[in-house]
Amino acid sequence: DADVTQTPRNRITKTGKRIMLECSQTKGHDRMYWYRQDPGLGLRLIYYSFDVKDINKGEISDGYSVSRQAQAKFSLSLESAIPNQTALYFCATSDPKTGGPDDTQYFGPGTRLTVL
């Protein structure tokens, strides 16, 4: 079973709709992240959370919100979707206690979101 899962895997929605993307992990990691990936731009950080009570904005948080419901769950919401939010969204986790280089991040399979 995958350590980091994302639902849905694909979603097509219309402009103005509210969308929630969900991420769950069984790695026991405290730190979770949401990224989006666009062709030619690489991955960009939307929000990150170092524990259940900690939420931080990334470089492109406008138009997004997040909720850390538990250590294992981190949800990303688009309050009113717009076409330029069409992208591939990845959730990731990390935990410096694992013994590897502190910043290693492990990614979920991604959600492909299309906003019409």
Add this chain to the structure above:
Amino acid sequence: RKEVEQDPGPFNVPEGATVAFNCTYSNSASQSFFWYRQDCRKEPKLLMSVYSSGNEDGRFTAQLNRASQYISLLIRDSKLSDSATYLCVVNIGIVDKLIFGTGTRLQVFP
């Protein structure tokens, strides 16, 4: 200047070839460096971390040059299965804040 810059490629090489990718980064305070591999429409996966002394993992060798602020990845004896996009990743001096390059695409042909 982008924080992490890579040649987008594509690099088209025959099986068995040796290929090298370079990456430059702009933040001299960066402490952690990685190469991730990403297959088409899939999630990035850690290929290897990059240490100051250089490190090797089978056919893959990573080097770090702090003075010049660049990182390299060398792949020897390329396999068809090495075809992917290779992402250079650097932290920006803040714990767990990683900056991803846009990736270098490698295509290995028979």
